Amino acid sequence: xxxxxxxxxxxxxxxxxxxxxxxxxxxxxxxxxxxxxxxxxxxxxxxxxxxxxxxxxxxxxxxxxxxxxxxxxxxxxxxxxxxxxxxxxxxxxxxxxxxxxxxxxxxxxxxxxxxxxxxxxxxxxxxxxxxxxxxxxxxxxxxxxxxxxxxxxxxxxxxxxxxxxxxxxxxxxxxxxxxxxxxxxxxxxxxxxxxxxxxxxxxxxxxxxxxxxxxxxxxxxxxxxxxxxxxxxxxxxxxxxxxxxxxxxxxxxxxxxxxxxxxxxxxxxxxxxxxxxxxxxxxxxxxxxxxxxxxxxxxxxxxxxxxxxxxxxxxxxxxxxxxxxxxxxxxxxxxxxxxxxxxxxxxxxxxxxxxxxxxxxxxxxxxxxxxxxxxxxxxxxxxxxxxxxxxxxxxxxxxxxxxxxxxxxxxxxxxxxxxxxxxxxxxxxxxxxxxxxxxxxxxxxxxxxxxxxxxxxxxxxxxxxxxxxxxxxxxxxxxxxxxxxxxxxxxxxxxxxxxxxxxxxxxxxxxxxxxxxxxxxxxxxxxxxxxxxxxxxxxxxxxxxxxxxxxxxxxxxxxxxxxxxxxxxxxxxxxxxxxxxxxxxxxxxxxxxxxxxxxxxxxxxxxxxxxx
Numbered sequence: 001x002x003x004x005x006x007x008x009x010x011x012x013x014x015x016x017x018x019x020x021x022x023x024x025x026x027x028x029x030x031x032x033x034x035x036x037x038x039x040x041x042x043x044x045x046x047x048x049x050x051x052x053x054x055x056x057x058x059x060x061x062x063x064x065x066x067x068x069x070x071x072x073x074x075x076x077x078x079x080x081x082x083x084x085x086x087x088x089x090x091x092x093x094x095x096x097x098x099x100x101x102x103x104x105x106x107x108x109x110x111x112x113x114x115x116x117x118x119x120x121x122x123x124x125x126x127x128x129x130x131x132x133x134x135x136x137x138x139x140x141x142x143x144x145x146x147x148x149x150x151x152x153x154x155x156x157x158x159x160x161x162x163x164x165x166x167x168x169x170x171x172x173x174x175x176x177x178x179x180x181x182x183x184x185x186x187x188x189x190x191x192x193x194x195x196x197x198x199x200x201x202x203x204x205x206x207x208x209x210x211x212x213x214x215x216x217x218x219x220x221x222x223x224x225x226x227x228x229x230x231x232x233x234x235x236x237x238x239x240x241x242x243x244x245x246x247x248x249x250x251x252x253x254x255x256x257x258x259x260x261x262x263x264x265x266x267x268x269x270x271x272x273x274x275x276x277x278x279x280x281x282x283x284x285x286x287x288x289x290x291x292x293x294x295x296x297x298x299x300x301x302x303x304x305x306x307x308x309x310x311x312x313x314x315x316x317x318x319x320x321x322x323x324x325x326x327x328x329x330x331x332x333x334x335x336x337x338x339x340x341x342x343x344x345x346x347x348x349x350x351x352x353x354x355x356x357x358x359x360x361x362x363x364x365x366x367x368x369x370x371x372x373x374x375x376x377x378x379x380x381x382x383x384x385x386x387x388x389x390x391x392x393x394x395x396x397x398x399x400x401x402x403x404x405x406x407x408x409x410x411x412x413x414x415x416x417x418x419x420x421x422x423x424x425x426x427x428x429x430x431x432x433x434x435x436x437x438x439x440x441x442x443x444x445x446x447x448x449x450x451x452x453x454x455x456x457x458x459x460x461x462x463x464x465x466x467x468x469x470x471x472x473x474x475x476x477x478x479x480x481x482x483x484x485x486x487x488x489x490x491x492x493x494x495x496x497x498x499x500x501x502x503x504x505x506x507x508x509x510x511x512x513x514x515x516x517x518x519x520x521x522x523x524x525x526x527x528x529x530x531x532x533x534x535x536x537x538x539x540x541x542x543x544x545x546x547x548x549x550x551x552x553x554x555x556x557x558x559x560x561x562x563x564x565x566x567x568x569x570x571x572x573x574x575x576x577x578x579x580x581x582x583x584x585x586x587x588x589x590x591x592x593x594x595x596x597x598x599x600x601x602x603x604x605x606x607x608x609x610x611x612x
Contacts, residue, residue: 050081050082050083050173051081051172051173051176051183052077052079052080052081052085052086052183053077053078053079053182053183053184053185054075054076054077054078054079054086054183054184054185055075055076055078055184055185055186055187055188056073056074056075056170056184056186056187056188057073057074057075057076057186057187057188057189057190058071058072058073058074058167058187058188058189058190059071059072059074059190059191059192060072060166060189060190060191060192061191061192062154062159062192062193066154067136067154068096068134068135068136068137068154069134069135069137069154069159069161069166070132070133070134071095071132071133071134071135071166071167071168072130072131072132073088073130073131073132073167073168074128074129074130075119075128075129075130075131076127076128077122077126077127077128077129078185080120080122080124083120083121084120084121084122084123084124085118085119085120085121085122086118086119086120086122086170087116087117087118087119087170087171088116088117088119088131088168088169088170088171089115089116089168089169089170089171090114090115090116090117090168091163091164091165091167091168091169091227092164092165093135093164093165093166093167093168094135094136094165095133095134095135096133096134096135096136097132097133097134098110098112098117098131098132098133099130099131099132099133100119100129100130100131100132101129101130101132102126102128102129102130103128103129103130108120108122108123108126108129109121110131116171117131117168119131131168135161135165135166136154137151137152137153137154137159137160137161137165137166138150138151138152138153138154138291138298148294148295148296148297148314149296149297149298149299149321150291150296150297150298150299151165151299152165152166152298152299152300152301153288153291153298153300155234155252157234157235157252158232158233158234158235158250158252158288158289159191159193159231159232159233159234160230160231160232160233160234160286160288160298160300160301160308161230161231161300161301162227162228162229162230162231162299162300162301162302162303163202163226163227163228163229163231163301163303164227164228166231167226167227169223169226169227170183170184170223172184177220177338178454180218180219180220181216181217181218181219182217184217184218185216185217186214186215186216186217186218187214187215187218187222187223188212188213188214188215189201189203189212189213189214189226190211190212191211191212191231191233193211193233196235197233197234197235198233198234198235198236199211199231199232199233200230200232200236200248200284200286200306200308201213201229201230201231201232201233201305201306202225202226202229202231202303202304202305202306203215203222203225203226203305206236206238206246206248206284206306207236207238207248219453220338220453221336221338221452221453224303224304224338224341224453225303225304225305225332226305227303228301228302228303228304228305228328228332229301229302229303229304229305229306229307230286230300230301230302230303230305230306230307230308231300231301231306232248232250232286232288232300232306232308234250234251234252235250235251235252236248236249236250236251236286237249237251239287241262241266242266242269244269244273244279244280244281245269245279245280245281245283245285246281246283246284246285247265247284247285247287248284248285248286248287249286249287249311250286250287250288250289252289253287253288253289253311253312254289255312257287257311257312258312258313260313260367260368260371260372261311261312261313261318261319261322262311263365263368264313264319264322264323264364264368265285265287265311265322265326267363267364267365268322268323268326268327268360269326271360271363272326272327272330272356274440275330275356275440275443276330276331276334276443276444276447277444277447278334278447280326280329280330280333282333283304283305283306283307283329283330283333284306284307285306285307285308285309285325285326285329286300286306286307286308286309287308287309287310287311288300288308288309288310288311289310289312290310290312290314291310295312295314296310297309297310297313297314297318297321298310299321302324302325302328302329302332303328303329303332304329304332304333304336305333307325307326307328307329309321309322309325313372315372315373316372316373316374316375318372319361319364319368319372319374320357320360320361323357323360323361324353324357327353327356327357327360328353331352331353331443334447334451335443335446335447335450335451336450336451336452336453337446337449337450337452337453337454337455337456338453338454338455339455339456339458340446340450340456340458343402343405343406344402344403344405345402345458346402346405346417347402347405347416347417347420347421347424347477348421348425348458350417350421351417351420351421351422351424351425352425352442352443354417354418354421354422355421355422355425355426356443358377358378358422359377360377361374361375361376361377362376362377378502380422380423380426380487380489381489381490381491382491382502383419383422383423384423384483384485384489384491384557385491385499385502385503385557385558385561386415386419386502386503386506387419387420387423387483388482388554388557388558388561389503389561389564389565390415390419390506390510391420391482392482392545392546392550392554392565392580392581393545393564393565393568393580394586395581395583396581396582396583396584396585397409397411397412397514397519397521397583397584398411398412398415398510399479400412400415400416400420400479401477401478401479402477402478403478404416409513409514409517409519410513410514410516410517411509411510411511411513411514411517411519411521414509414510414513415510420483423483424473424476424477424483425442427473427476427483427486428441428442428462428465428466428473429441429442430486430487431465431466431467431469431473432445432465432466435467441465442465445461445464445465446461449461459474462474482550484553485553485556485557489557490556490557490558491557491558491560491561492558492559492560496528496560496608496609497609497611499558499560499561500526500527500528500560500564500609500611501611503526503564504525504526504611507523507524507526508523508525511523520584520586520587521586522586522590524612525610525611525612526564526611527567527602527607527609527610527611527612528560528563528564528567528607528608528609528610529563529567529602529605529606529607529608530605530606530607530608531563531608533605533606534563534566534567534605535563537570537601537605538566538570541570541573543566543569543570543573544566544569544578545565545566545568545569545580546565546581551565565580568580570601571589571594571598572585572588572589574589574594574597574598574601575588575589575591575594577589
């Protein structure tokens with residue numbers, strides 16, 4: 001009988017001590033959904049800028065200790081477009097009890113789609129309207145059920161939220177983004193809360209007595225900043241141990257803060273200061289309590305205006321969340337080019353994050369690693385092992401590129417951002433190092449070239465920083481060529497069983513994700529057949545999995561990987577397939593007669609290692 005199984009959840013023991021992938025897949029999927037929505041909206045916009053003109057004001061009220069907060073979005077209308085409508089983008093907001101009225105309380109029609117609130121048609125005599133709704137904070141939602149992280153909180157003495165989970169933002173046609181302030185003429189925000197509370201929020205000095213902010217002619221960067229940043233209201237004090245960064249502590253932390261999370265925060269701030277070439281001196285970081293009822297970590301917001309996160313960390317994953325917060329506080333405040341946040345540049349924006357946040361686990365002290373069970377991150381040779389294996393074995397499913405960024409399965413997204421994109425970042429850094437001897441040159445160049453929100457010409461940017469390597473780099477990005485082993489890695493120093501375990505964990509994980517979304521990708525535990533009789537059979541049957549040149553490169557990197565790919569090619573040959581780069585061959589390979597032949601041949605050759 002074949003060992004192929006149709007569906008099996010990932011083995012937890014293989015992932016428990018590493019920075020977990022699941023939480024970040026959820027974050028990535030949420031981000032990609034939002035990105036895809038924005039792009040669809042932008043692409044679908046009118047060619048002519050027939051825009052309404054108005055100012056927008058947010059008034060947020062809450063009853064401390066209640067379940068929800070009330071948001072009143074006030075629109076002062078100067079001019080309506082031909083359709084007499086105003087559109088607002090929802091971001092990740094899930095609102096309840098929606099209502100749209102004029103100053104007299106008369107209802108105004110609106111439509112609520114997945115992505116937009118479209119208000120109108122609006123009577124031409126109406127000059128002011130109110131769009132009101134409730135927001136529930138601290139809810140996990142269906143997609144968060146298996147995690148221990150919550151978005152925002154609403155306590156008797158603390159309210160915190162990320163703008164994209166609470167505030168509708170203006171939608172304008174993409175053609176007028178650079179002159180957005182001509183159509184959205186002013187933006188203001190005020191929060192009604194107890195007199196003795198303090199506030200930390202974007203576009204306001206931390207702990208300032210001013211309880212509101214106003215921005216005339218707000219641009220894209222303004223609304224992106226308030227969407228991603230943290231809004232914190234309660235009682236805080238500044239931690240004076242951080243000289244270059246404004247760090248504030250929630251006074252509701254009554255049991256003190258463990259020394260290890262604070263040590264990790266210091267380590268991450270120093271690490272990213274070195275990477276970016278300058279300190280984080282203009283983005284306040286707020287350290288929050290955990291949710292008292294269940295110790296959940298509160299994610300209050302991560303962005304260029306302010307960031308907030310629970311600081312009493314409990315497990316290995318929490319340290320990655322902390323590193324991710326610090327990284328994006330740096331990146332989003334220093335690199336503002338808006339097109340880097342959207343397809344087809346996600347590999348650059350998210351790939352950089354994955355690359356550096358992944359590395360950051362390795363710089364933590366051994367004491368912290370031992371205390372929280374943090375393994376060292378996957379090394380670049382391990383990533384390269386995963387990249388070669390899946391790029392050569394499953395090119396139809398996993399050889400993804402920027403052109404696929406709008407339409408990926410979760411497994412493709414995981415491979416693309418977790419494996420391929422970090423290798424692309426490393427390849428570009430390597431190119432810059434060879435030319436200019438500048439470490440981490442990609443981020444430093446982005447800080448220099450992408451300091452404003454205008455779109456960055458990525459093609460021209462890569463030409464400038466990669467020089468003679470530009471064509472090769474673009475071929476790696478597009479998938480027209482494999483990323484070569486430019487650092488001369490050889491992973492065969494690891495035991496063969498460890499190599500199989502790395503790839504087997506990925507096979508099981510990707511299978512689970514693919515099948516959850518309806519794609520056919522069955523999981524079978526990996527094995528290595530006895531070398532001498534197997535290689536004799538390879539020679540006898542003339543088995544190959546790619547060109548001689550590529551096979552020699554693979555063998556130079558790992559003879560174990562070479563044998564695994566030859567095994568797959570031999571299995572394919574039983575289905576009369578001599579080119580495993582064809583898409584979706586797994587269906588033919590798992591047909592009953594083919595699996596029967598392959599089972600019999602494997603038994604005849606025998607197993608050196610069998611993970612089943």
